[in-house]
Amino acid sequence: xxxxxxxxxxxxAEPTAAALREAGYAVTWAQTGPExxxxxxxxxxxLVVLDVMLPGLDGFExxxxxxxxxxxxxxxxxxxxxxxxxxxxGLDLGGDxxxxxxxxxxxxxxxxxxxxxxxxxxxxxxVSFAGGRxxxxxxxxxxxxxxxxxxVTGREYELLSALALAPERxxxxxxxxxxxxGPEFGGEARIVDVxxxxxxxxxxxxxxxxxxxxxxxxEK
Numbered sequence: 001x002x003x004x005x006x007x008x009x010x011x012x013a014e015p016t017a018a019a020l021r022e023a024g025y026a027v028t029w030a031q032t033g034p035e036x037x038x039x040x041x042x043x044x045x046x047l048v049v050l051d052v053m054l055p056g057l058d059g060f061e062x063x064x065x066x067x068x069x070x071x072x073x074x075x076x077x078x079x080x081x082x083x084x085x086x087x088x089x090g091l092d093l094g095g096d097x098x099x100x101x102x103x104x105x106x107x108x109x110x111x112x113x114x115x116x117x118x119x120x121x122x123x124x125x126x127v128s129f130a131g132g133r134x135x136x137x138x139x140x141x142x143x144x145x146x147x148x149x150x151x152v153t154g155r156e157y158e159l160l161s162a163l164a165l166a167p168e169r170x171x172x173x174x175x176x177x178x179x180x181x182g183p184e185f186g187g188e189a190r191i192v193d194v195x196x197x198x199x200x201x202x203x204x205x206x207x208x209x210x211x212x213x214x215x216x217x218x219e220k
Contacts, residue, residue, distance in 0.1 A: 002026045004045040006036030033057025052079035067094035074115040102182030129164040129218040145203045163218040172215040
């Protein structure tokens with residue numbers, strides 16, 4: 001499947017494009033906003049992965065112009081701007097999904113599969129964890145517990161997603177730090193413990209298991 005990746009930072013774009021190609025996508029990479037808009041306007045890409053902060057024209061402006069021109073390719077925003085207001089703005093402008101940097105490649109691939117299924121009229125995926133008590137909607141980026149939606153921050157969602165997408169696998173602090181905060185994060189690894197506590201308070205203590213020397217995990 002053809003995919004347009006609009007991302008100005010080669011440190012992100014090059015490994016992302018390589019992983020997408022390995023997963024079977026035919027990737028076209030645009031490095032500026034105007035270049036990305038011109039390519040997307042052709043309407044030849046079944047999927048568009050779009051950074052927000054781009055030179056020349058930002059991703060929100062690109063999405064708005066595409067929808068005004070009735071280009072209906074699904075758009076997945078990739079951005080470091082993870083506040084609720086940013087996500088709402090992106091979705092209101094015609095985006096279909098929103099992934100906050102730094103992101104885990106398995107989640108990006110899962111979101112793209114979800115968008116493809118949705119275009120084919122299939123239901124959006126729901127990732128269950130903790131024996132079905134917990135759930136993630138990987139397109140809407142929402143969390144439920146015992147059937148009730150729970151408000152979480154972008155970082156909390158990313159941490160829970162990293163665990164739920166690798167059920168019953170122990171992930172160390174260092175692995176989670178790299179997946180959720182990124183390899184360039186200079187803070188303490190124990191920030192992971194802090195966010196696990198936040199999630200346990202919002203969901204339940206049993207939502208995330210821990211074991212000394214092994215790390216954290218969620219059950220299927």
